[in-house]
Amino acid sequence: MFEKVLVANRGEIALRVIRACKEQGIKTVAVYSDVDKEALHVAFADESVCIGPYPSSRSYLDTKSIIAAAEIANVDAIHPGYGFMAENASFANICSECGFKFIGPSAEHINLMGNKSRAKDEMKRMGVPVVPGSDGAVTTADEALKLAKEIGFPVMIKASAGGGGKGMRVAHNEMAFLNSFELARNESMNAFGSDEVYLEKYIENPRHVEIQVFGDGKGKGLHFFERECSIQRRHQKLLEEAPSTAISEETRRKMGEVSVKAVQELKYENAATIEYLVDDDENFYFMEMNTRIQVEHPVTEMITGVDLLALQLKVAAGEELDLEQEDIKILGHAIECRINAEDPETFMPSPGHIEGYVVPGGFGIRVDSACYQGYNVLPYYDSMVAKLIAFGENRNVAITRMRRALDEFMIEGIKTTIPLHERILEHHAFITGNISTSFIDRYFG
Numbered sequence: 001m002f003e004k005v006l007v008a009n010r011g012e013i014a015l016r017v018i019r020a021c022k023e024q025g026i027k028t029v030a031v032y033s034d035v036d037k038e039a040l041h042v043a044f045a046d047e048s049v050c051i052g053p054y055p056s057s058r059s060y061l062d063t064k065s066i067i068a069a070a071e072i073a074n075v076d077a078i079h080p081g082y083g084f085m086a087e088n089a090s091f092a093n094i095c096s097e098c099g100f101k102f103i104g105p106s107a108e109h110i111n112l113m114g115n116k117s118r119a120k121d122e123m124k125r126m127g128v129p130v131v132p133g134s135d136g137a138v139t140t141a142d143e144a145l146k147l148a149k150e151i152g153f154p155v156m157i158k159a160s161a162g163g164g165g166k167g168m169r170v171a172h173n174e175m176a177f178l179n180s181f182e183l184a185r186n187e188s189m190n191a192f193g194s195d196e197v198y199l200e201k202y203i204e205n206p207r208h209v210e211i212q213v214f215g216d217g218k219g220k221g222l223h224f225f226e227r228e229c230s231i232q233r234r235h236q237k238l239l240e241e242a243p244s245t246a247i248s249e250e251t252r253r254k255m256g257e258v259s260v261k262a263v264q265e266l267k268y269e270n271a272a273t274i275e276y277l278v279d280d281d282e283n284f285y286f287m288e289m290n291t292r293i294q295v296e297h298p299v300t301e302m303i304t305g306v307d308l309l310a311l312q313l314k315v316a317a318g319e320e321l322d323l324e325q326e327d328i329k330i331l332g333h334a335i336e337c338r339i340n341a342e343d344p345e346t347f348m349p350s351p352g353h354i355e356g357y358v359v360p361g362g363f364g365i366r367v368d369s370a371c372y373q374g375y376n377v378l379p380y381y382d383s384m385v386a387k388l389i390a391f392g393e394n395r396n397v398a399i400t401r402m403r404r405a406l407d408e409f410m411i412e413g414i415k416t417t418i419p420l421h422e423r424i425l426e427h428h429a430f431i432t433g434n435i436s437t438s439f440i441d442r443y444f445g
């Protein structure tokens, strides 16, 4: 096992990594920007190194500073968490070249899955169902229109370099298509520096269901069932749960099977999430493969009882993946509420000083947060202040427990989305599991 790991992140995920390291007897090194010296990840780590000023480009996204910190502290490995460096293939490469194990997949796998059109082709080749559409990228408007007519309207135009909803357009008919096509190409060029796009049949009102997977890099793969992430606003997830209310045992088995097959064939190493769109008939279609540990990983940990961060460290250190698919079972139901420092009505950021902070607890409750009373929520970083996770033997128990915990949670001095979560959890459509990606727009828009 590693002796010392550098955590190239901040906030709750930095704490999550440090906690996993501590439990395996691994020393930890925190890195921080000058505005983060009061942050809890600095206090929790064995050592810390300041890597620059607050613009992320000069600290948490600065490869040279992070590598210099790793050299100074003499670590064996670097954990990127999520966001920042987590899906940066060049960073993963430089880590290896400098003799630091990147705790994640190979740069090649990050690269492959970063190109959404290539990722889709590769998945299709491995027998994973994909949305009908163009095979690979389309370049000319003539070719695109011809293809769109073959696919049938409505059609979606997606940026190859996109993901997470950026550079996407829907065209409902032939009239609107060419304009949407040009808009999508321009948007994509401006956002990603590439105007490569591909086409797909548009799936109305889908659900977002994703499979947690793991590979040992030598052809062994495992899945940890699904997470339902349909409750989103502008592609930001608000609440996630596991298992999904949308799929039958049969679909669950199929989604797990094809996902594991892909991981095995790719010889993928470490944690990943395979995202699918699911329609009302439970057809599922590959959307994206995220090559990192995700924000919502705790719901999977709670329903399976497996520490996914510990598993990341073990696999990266070259230890055997001593777990078999039959040993991974769904033991109950878990829900995660992402609590953001935002106005719950307008979603405007609400950074500032936390005057009072009382976290909920009790049976089945978990809080992953890097906040404390007196902490200053900074305007420079994302607004998530806590993840509240409730586990119960079934969905109703998890809902009841979450409502009880939201009621206990006191965060004073800033606005938070706690009241929004309370309203979601008492909504009839949510309680009956009747949710899709339109839920927030429809009921809270």
Ligand code: MV4
Binding pocket: 131, 156, 163, 164, 165, 166, 200, 201, 202, 203, 204, 206, 207, 208, 230, 232, 235, 277, 287, 288, 437
């Ligand atoms: C789609 C789709 C409908 N049809 N693709 C949004 C994020 C990006 N990863 C893919 N997305 C979508 N792709 C086809 N062919 C609808 C969405 C979509 C969506 C997907 C998941 C969760 C929320 C969403 C909100 C709007 C649109």
